[in-house]
Amino acid sequence: MQKITREQLLAKASELLSNGTVSCVLGWGLGEFDYDVTPTIFKSVEELENGFVFNDFCGANFSKYLVNKTAKLEGKILVFLKPCDTYSFNQLLTEHRFDREKVYAVGIPCEGMADIAKVKAISGDGIAAIGSNGDKLTVTTLYDDEAIVIDTNEVLAERCINCKSKKHVAYDELMGEEGDVTQSNRFDEVARLEAMTPDERFAFWQNELSRCIRCNACRDACPACTCEKCVFDNPSSGVENKSPANSFEEKLFHIIRAYHVAGRCTDCGECSRVCPQNIPLHLLNRKFIKDMNEFYGEYQAGAEVGSRAPLVSYTTEDLEPGEVFNRGENNA
Amino acid sequence: MQVNEYKPLIVAFCCNWCSYAGADLAGNNRLAYPADVKIIRVPCSCRVNPMFILRAFQRGADGVIICGCHPGDCHYTSGNYFTRRRMAALFSMLDFLGIEKERTRVEWVSAAEGAKFAATMNDFVQTVTALGENKRLEDLRCKK
Numbered sequence: 001m002q003k004i005t006r007e008q009l010l011a012k013a014s015e016l017l018s019n020g021t022v023s024c025v026l027g028w029g030l031g032e033f034d035y036d037v038t039p040t041i042f043k044s045v046e047e048l049e050n051g052f053v054f055n056d057f058c059g060a061n062f063s064k065y066l067v068n069k070t071a072k073l074e075g076k077i078l079v080f081l082k083p084c085d086t087y088s089f090n091q092l093l094t095e096h097r098f099d100r101e102k103v104y105a106v107g108i109p110c111e112g113m114a115d116i117a118k119v120k121a122i123s124g125d126g127i128a129a130i131g132s133n134g135d136k137l138t139v140t141t142l143y144d145d146e147a148i149v150i151d152t153n154e155v156l157a158e159r160c161i162n163c164k165s166k167k168h169v170a171y172d173e174l175m176g177e178e179g180d181v182t183q184s185n186r187f188d189e190v191a192r193l194e195a196m197t198p199d200e201r202f203a204f205w206q207n208e209l210s211r212c213i214r215c216n217a218c219r220d221a222c223p224a225c226t227c228e229k230c231v232f233d234n235p236s237s238g239v240e241n242k243s244p245a246n247s248f249e250e251k252l253f254h255i256i257r258a259y260h261v262a263g264r265c266t267d268c269g270e271c272s273r274v275c276p277q278n279i280p281l282h283l284l285n286r287k288f289i290k291d292m293n294e295f296y297g298e299y300q301a302g303a304e305v306g307s308r309a310p311l312v313s314y315t316t317e318d319l320e321p322g323e324v325f326n327r328g329e330n331n332a
Numbered sequence: 333m334q335v336n337e338y339k340p341l342i343v344a345f346c347c348n349w350c351s352y353a354g355a356d357l358a359g360n361n362r363l364a365y366p367a368d369v370k371i372i373r374v375p376c377s378c379r380v381n382p383m384f385i386l387r388a389f390q391r392g393a394d395g396v397i398i399c400g401c402h403p404g405d406c407h408y409t410s411g412n413y414f415t416r417r418r419m420a421a422l423f424s425m426l427d428f429l430g431i432e433k434e435r436t437r438v439e440w441v442s443a444a445e446g447a448k449f450a451a452t453m454n455d456f457v458q459t460v461t462a463l464g465e466n467k468r469l470e471d472l473r474c475k476k
Contacts, residue, residue, distance in 0.1 A: 193428065202430025202468060231383070238387065251469065252386055255425060259382055262421055284425070291424050296417070311421065314413035316403065321419040321438040325427060 023075030063088035082110040087266035087302030088223035107171035112160030159269030162186035218271040224261035258284035263309035340394040349407035351399030357446030365453035378411035389469040395460035
C-alpha cells in the first residue's frame, strides 16, 4: 500500500499544469489491465483525469524517458520520481543526457511495488481487476467468484524487498516524507552464487539464461543504456540476432549488456522487472557493483551528480586481475 | 604415437610498445614457446575492448591472454591502469558465470623480458591444455 494516493498526485500535477510551471506531465497511464501501467505523456488536466493512475504496479522508472522527451517536447516536463528512480536521474545528468532545466522533478515516497508474476503465481491467470485495500490487494479473476485477497508484502518485487534507499537524491519538490538510505541485503544472493562451485554456477546461469528470447526489453528499459547507436543493433557485431541462435548467444548478450552498464548501473532493477521470462538479470549487475565496491571502494552510481565511475578512473595501487580470484581465500 | 593430440588455440593480445617487443626478444634469443599462441598486436593493452575477448572465445579460442607494459610504464601514461580495472571486472564476471577462470589472464611483460614472455606463454598453454577445449563459451555456428 502506497502512502501517497492517486488523488494527491493528480492534484499536484493539475496544479502545476494549470499555473504554467510545466507544459506536460510524464506519469503512469492506464494500460490494458490494472497491472500493466504504461508510462504516458499527459498534456492537459482532462487527459490526466481520464488516464492517470497510481497503484502498486507503478514500477516504471521514468528517468530514461526524459532523454527522449526533453529533446522532443517544448517546455518543462513534470516527472514523478520514486527514490530509486532519482539515482538513475542523477546518473543521466552526470552523463549529460538531458537538460535539467527542462524537467520539474517531484519526488514521491514509495513503499515498494508489487511483482505481477508473484501475484499471478497466487491468483492464477485471467486477472480481470486488481483493487487495493489497505495492505491487501484484491484480485478478481475470470475463474473465481470471489475476489482473492493477497497481502502486498507477499508479492513485493525482489528489488523492493532489498530496497537500497528510500531517500531521494534529486528533486525540485518533495511530496510526503523523506526516507533514509536503508541497510539492504541485496548482495546476499550474489554471495550465495559466488560460494558455489564453477560447475554449479554454470548450471544455474545456463538454466536462467537459456530462457532468454532476445526481446531486448532489458536493454530498452535500462536507464543506463541510452546510447543512440547500440552494438545489439549493429549487424556486423555478431550479436545482433533477434532470437538466440544457441547457448553462446544468450550468455554473450547478457555479459555484454551487464558490462556496458558496469559502474554506471544504479541497481534500479528495471531489467528484471521488464523481463518477460523472469530472468534475474539484476544479479549480473549486482555482481559488478559488489565487485567494484570490494575492489575499488564503495561507490553508488547516481548518489551525486558528477561522480566518477570506477571503470573510468584508476589508482596506481589497484588489484591485479589475477588477484581477484584469490581474494576469497585471503579473506578467509 | 598419439594421433589426435589436443592443441589449444590461444589468443594473445600484446601491446606494441612492451609485450610485442618482448615476444620479439624471445624470438631473437631463440627461446621456445608453443606455436598455439596467436599474437595480435594492439597499440596499447587498453585498446582491448572486452568484446574482443568474448569474440575470441566465440571464434574458437580456448584461452585469451592480454600482455601489456608494467603498471607505470605505459607508453600512453595510463592505458594499462584502465586495462587492469576493466579486466578485473570482466574476468570476475566470467568466473561468476561459471567459465573457468584459468582461461583468461593478464600479464605485464616489458620489452626486456623475452624470457618472461616465453615462460608465461609456456605456462598458460600448459594450463589451458589441461583444461581442454572451451565448451562453455563456444559458438556452434563458428565451428567448421
